[in-house]
Amino acid sequence: MKDIQVGIIGFGTVGKGLAYALLEQQERLRQKTGITFALKTVADIAITELPAEFAGVTLTARAADIFADPEIDIVVELIGGMEPAKSFLLAAIDAGKHVVTANKALLSVHGGEIFRAAAAKNVEVGFEASVGGGIPVIKALKEGLVANRINFIEGIMNGTANYILSQMTDRGTPFAEVLAEAQQLGYAEADPTYDVEGIDTAHKLAILMTLAYGKNVRLEHITVEGISSIEPIDIRFAEKFGFRIKLLAISRNHGDSFEARVHPTMVPKGHMLATVNGAFNGIQFQGDTVGDVMLYGRGAGMMPTGSAVCADVVDIGRNISCGSVNRVPALAFLPEHIGEPTITPMRHLVCPYYFRVTALDQPGVLAMITGIFGKYGISIQSMMQDGQDSGEPVYIVFRTHNAEEDAVVKAIAEIDGLPVCSAPTVKIRILNPE
């Protein structure tokens, strides 16, 4: 019976999750694969001993001990961030090890270099855990939906941002207050920028677009707006229009170009993504053959992410055992069929919009505002006014039919220049109807 020896770099949340998964599932994995998956070495600079369950496992502070060990087949990088994660991955590949990582930030910026190095050494790169935590979304896209042109990707890919928006929606609490609570509960990091400003979601979208389209999509291709400026008032108006506000990653395949955007989005309440609440993720694909498919589950956490990392280890272990390494190309398409993407400029984006205009409650104001929309060809579907006493600023909210971002930006600039408008207009995009 073949043994596969695993080395883990980084014994933080996910590293522990993988270690426990390998331990607890060892007999089940043996019954499914005929292979014994064994954790041999953990490298971590911050700990001095491993939990008692891992009595036979070597602990080292030097990642190089793992690369130098000829018995180790698979190296799992779980320290996150750019360096030294990148150098460790490249060193492991250079030493002929197969590698697994959950590092979406690294892959969405330096993926090209890492995948080229792995191809040159004919080793595998597993990254199931980089998107959607424990949800097997990478495998679904690369294998289950192999016979599809992907028409679009739409998803909630960051549990922290979704938790914060869900709490704001359910309780009417402002962003800053919910964020502070989430930080206390350990649901948000001390520096929450990546999560709440949409950057983490963009990392994940870059990876999914690469796999879906066979294009080298990187973080720099994606337009990113976060949720820190969302106010409870907009959530309440969204409710009245029949929407929930979600931080979505969206990419549409226009054939000659691809949309690539992450921003707060109004989602119709009947849509499956509107029902993905709390720390959960939901990722939807539309394929030309399969139609709509959605995958839902925990997008983060020790054991869910450990489940995905372990699935990669098993996949690679099966390939080592069968002599079928790189049976499925790392990036879904063979390297020679992967090109550079053409990204649809944001100014050409067409979708319905929500606007909240803050204006003095005076006769003729609505006519001025709607006149500007009309001038830029923006057609209003419905309007609501939060009535107050005359003379005070009021909110006038609009829901548009499909409009072009370029026209929207110009119209808002003109509206915000009106003397009666006392605060910048808030703009939130609405999910395109299918």
Next chain:
Amino acid sequence: MKDIQVGIIGFGTVGKGLAYALLEQQERLRQKTGITFALKTVADIAITELPAEFAGVTLTARAADIFADPEIDIVVELIGGMEPAKSFLLAAIDAGKHVVTANKALLSVHGGEIFRAAAAKNVEVGFEASVGGGIPVIKALKEGLVANRINFIEGIMNGTANYILSQMTDRGTPFAEVLAEAQQLGYAEADPTYDVEGIDTAHKLAILMTLAYGKNVRLEHITVEGISSIEPIDIRFAEKFGFRIKLLAISRNHGDSFEARVHPTMVPKGHMLATVNGAFNGIQFQGDTVGDVMLYGRGAGMMPTGSAVCADVVDIGRNISCGSVNRVPALAFLPEHIGEPTITPMRHLVCPYYFRVTALDQPGVLAMITGIFGKYGISIQSMMQDGQDSGEPVYIVFRTHNAEEDAVVKAIAEIDGLPVCSAPTVKIRILNPE
């Protein structure tokens, strides 16, 4: 560049779907696999020519022509039913062909024989399309969630039944009327028994349980109740209690035994499965490592099912090309680790219940009924009465806390024996809270 030649038996809805998928996706599949997948032969006794797009494809009325063709690598059986599908699959396997099927009825009854024959010949059996149409649920269970003990399976696995229940819910229309409409629209078969009586759902549950637990679960193990006796009045009461009625397949893993049941179930409105409407399927797993995962998509139809069948063909093609046939065991576990299941008897089932009692509106009736519940240890959570004039039969509905099926059956028999009860009590199980 390796070619994989495919033969299809049965050019009905799914057969056509696969043929078009292979044609339309040929270049994309080549870019992803380096393999050219080509449809060589179609066997069908009901047609005399293929559509013009398939000019180079051979049409035959004899399936044996496909088995006898040494150039054909993979045989796809898409005629459905027991015979001759079973004989064709066994003949193909005997001829050393890999096989793919969407035939859940056959697999859930004769799977053992088919998988043993395939193992003896070292050929693969693909059946992704047998559950959940185009949703890659089999692959997710066998590979993506490999590092999990599956704690439970809960799912909406029949689009016809779900369409009918959704229509009954949205419009308040009785079952027979919606069924007749669905038949006219082509959403339901002329003989809808398999779909509406839960048998098709049970076929699929048997397959998922086999993969999840490593047990030979067959149709005979599953307790099945359909939706034909669901009345609009129960859907309205469900609404008042905060539930939607869905036809669910449910299996819980109790370690020493497994629940295996298909029946109409009241699902809390906030639950993801309550939002799966129309012809869609939603299948949820809970794994000990990953937590809750749900997959959602079209559970039937020409192209969605074609997508899943094509994914199997590609998977097998990759294994042929890499020399890694049976890299993943057909039934998730190695054959020597698959045993016979112990099924939890239905009388030991514990869940909350909904009852609708039809009784004369007389003083003391409620006390008699609740006295019987009390006698059998059934604790009532809430009660509603559809008030009418005294002397006429009224509906008294109850929602219980967890109760045992055995006690429930006895209590209902006793209640239905009361002279004041004028119609049999309706019993609908409520989804166990997590």
